[in-house]
Amino acid sequence: MLLGLIVSFLLGAIIGSFLNVLILRYNTGRSLGGRSGCLSCGKKLRWSELVPIVSFLWQKGKCVGCRSRVSWQYPIVESSTGFLFALIFWSLAPTISLIIFYWLVAGASVFIIAYDWKHQIIPDRANYFLFGLAVLRVLFFGPSLIESVLTGLAFFLIFWALWYFSDGRWLGFGDAKLVLSLGLLLGASAGVTALCLAFWLGAIIGLTLIAFGRVSKLLKLFKRYTMKSEVPFAPFLLLGAWLTILFQLNVFFFF
Ligand SMILES: [Zn+2]
Structure with a gap:
């Protein structure tokens, strides 16, 4: 071990x-x-x-x-x-096959997190790579095909709507593509758990950064994070997904 x-x-x-x-x-x-x-x-x-x-x-x-x-x-x-x-x-x-599979998902995730953080965009190819992995998961390792597909589609529609009606101010279209894959990968309960974690983490860290931005007006530090600058969301989505995958978290446990 x-x-x-x-x-x-x-x-x-x-x-x-x-x-x-x-x-x-x-x-x-x-x-x-x-x-x-x-x-x-x-x-x-x-x-x-x-x-x-x-x-x-x-x-x-x-x-x-x-x-x-x-x-x-x-x-x-x-x-x-x-x-x-x-x-x-x-x-x-x-389970070697699952380990290798999730190593690939991990590589794609780290790339997307760092790239989105640095450039504020998710490259399409990275999203397609992750989508391909998610489809593999549904076909070969997945517990339920229909559940995964419905979860992915529901997530995509919600994020698409958030993107469309906010003119891309809250989220990017890349985030909608990303949650399609996450829904396929995780299924309903793990998927919803991952989204909840993402919103909580995003809120906590986003507010912290904004607070630092306010303080920094005095200190003239951390100038990047003001109210207007977008905090990229993909890192939080993937962080939520990974916490769910690795520690089998379930948000429904609390209700
Ligand atoms: Zn040098």
Whole structure:
């Protein structure tokens, strides 16, 4: 078990470092191939500067060439993918097919969370990839085909309406596509649980950030988070979904 957890974490961290490249370069006009370099001085990275998490800590978060700061995105994405992979192993072992399946879902989730946070949009391809996985789940692992399909459609319609009637101010259309997949993946009760968690977490964290934004008018810090700036919602949706998947939470338990 311990060895499995360690291997899962390391695999996740390595996948996470590939995700970092995708998050940084996808749809930005930069090529996805080619060696990574420092964003400030352009210095190509050697293998010793590419070790997930370790390199960042070793270099104290600075470029070896020009000493400019390296984004916290790198170690955060690497370690959270690692932890997620290990948690999946811990909660689903020994069913290898399910573990690999959820590792794929986890990779897509981390990409969407970080990309949406950074660029305020979910790339269609990431949504389609997740949708494909959700369809696989319904066909091969799913408890109930009809329940999953109805849940996905209901979620999609609700979010589509929220998007349409708010002119995209509350949510993006990408969020509607995302909840279609989450409904398919989770089914009715887990799906509703995930949405409730997402709204609660979104409210708590959103209000916290807005509060910080208010305070920051005095401190002139955290200027990004004011009332007008959108807090991306996909991270909360996926966080809610993962809490539900990993810990079998059920919101109906409380009623
Ligand atoms: Zn540099």
